[in-house]
Amino acid sequence: MESVRLENVSLFRRTKEEFSYTLKQTLFSIIEGKYKHPVKRKVLHEISFKLNEGDKLGIIGANGSGKSTLLKVITGILNPSSGTVRTRGSIAPLIELGAGFNPDLSVIDNILMYGVFLGFSRKYMRDKTEDILEFAELNDYKHAPVKSLSSGMAARLGFAIATDVHPDILILDEVLSVGDASFQEKSKKRIDLLWNSTNITILLVSHDLDFIRDSCTQAIWLDRGKIIGIGKPNQMIKNYLDSVS
Secondary structure: OOOEEEEEEEEEEHHHHHHOOHHHHHHHHHHOOOOOOOOEEEEEEEEEEEOOOOOEEEEEOOOOOOOOHHHHHHHHHOOOOOEEEEEEEEEEOOOOOOOOOOOOEHHHHHHHHHHHHHOOOOHHHHHHHHHHHHOOOOOOHHEEEEEHHHHHHHHHHHHHHHHHOOOOOOEEOOOOOOOOHHHHHHHHHHHHHOOOOOOOOOEEOOOOHHHHHHHOOEEEEEEEEEEEEEEHHHHHHHHHHHHHH
């Protein structure tokens, strides 16, 4: 059964020049007749691929090739400028762990909110709360505001929520090592359980090419926002390494 499909997906992003404009600068440049629309950069170029339920996809490429941006489009964090994105089932994105938390709300309230954001009911998340706190080792902080947590604690919380709810689609962006050595061992075991599930589709961005070669069913090689190749991980990794050597 089809889980993810992208058809001719392109994305334009604003440049740093556009972000640097202030309202005052813009008004003065318009009055003086010197205003020019900042150029938008095309960061994804007509991306098309599909995944079936249970597929494990590794996405490889140099820094700045569009890997993380592609994941954000699939999760709905970014809307494509053109093309279509279709997904089936619940999605748990482990992209920027803890980025979606409300710093002023308590840890428990954020668990509920984050779970609802992922598409789960409040009742379901209440039933999961104790397990999530236990795994994240945050029982002593459950009533504390998230802003009082360290970045490592917030990352552990995000990881615990996203991996405890057993999503249909799991999206990982360089988050295979979270927290200290003890927690990393726990997180690896949990990822292994999800990885071995035949009905969870996983998309992974990682510079750990050995892991992608050994664990993924297929790989996509991205370069400057374009798909250079799709195929077996071993061949895609070989082609990628040959191009940079």
